[in-house]
């Protein structure tokens with residue numbers, strides 16, 4: 001891997017993936033995205049991993065897709081490259097994904113953070129969809145996910161002006177889980193990941209899938225889906241263990257089975 005660093009056991013059951021093109025502010029070129037897709041797939045299949053953190057560095061989570069790589073492309077080039085399949089694969093990650101964001105999260109960088117399930121931000125984090133300033137528009141879910149998070153008026157303004165959202169505003173508007181001082185953002189992400197890693201990994205995957213359904217389905221369909229996954233929890237050893245532990249007044253030990 002040239003453009004990302006992976007630590008499968010950064011903490012017990014918690015993996016860390018770091019975007020690593022610091023000089024280019026982690027601009028997401030095709031190779032980086034391919035490496036990220038492959039790493040997440042591998043971690044998703046690793047039984048020792050229950051939660052995955054995606055991060056950049058203090059200055060930038062990612063300043064967007066690599067403009068230099070995209071600049072000369074035609075519509076047909078873009079169609080043939082089919083970057084969407086890479087993004088779709090990332091979105092299919094079953095384990096909880098936490099974005100630990102500091103500095104710039106712009107364009108594809110903002111979209112990548114929003115593709116994750118939760119966002120922990122440093123006070124210096126800045127979110128934006130500035131594609132309009134370079135003559136395009138968001139292409140990896142920004143118009144949809146930002147609108148769901150902020151509402152139409154705020155999202156429209158960001159997408160049409162390219163203005164950034166500060167970490168504090170992002171938290172106030174529900175885009176990020178919380179904002180912490182810059183020296184703590186990664187630690188805070190580990191704390192959240194550690195908490196989730198103690199839960200049943202089976203229930204966590206099913207619950208993640210059901211929450212995500214609320215974005216993609218009508219309420220009725222979403223509720224149906226939730227119900228199906230709820231029943232499925234009862235097929236797991238973790239459900240038996242979790243409930244037995246409660247009754248026996250002890251801590252559960254979840255196996256992921």
Ligand code: DAK
Nearest residue numbers: 024025027063064065066067068083084106107108139140
């Ligand atoms: N691409 C390529 N290089 C970038 C970059 C980017 N997005 N962002 C920064 N860099 C490079 C700069 O060119 C510079 O390189 P050198 O000149 O040193 O070689 C280096 O990183 C440091 O950047 P600056 O010198 O500009 O640093 P500043 O602190 O002055 O400014 C900045 C930081 C983040 C405000 C500025 O760099 C900037 O405006 N960057 C561009 C932000 C942007 O427009 N982002 C949106 C890009 S479009 C899709 C999926 C996703 C997308 C599209 C399709 N499909 C699935 C089909 C996404 C599109 C986008 O994200």
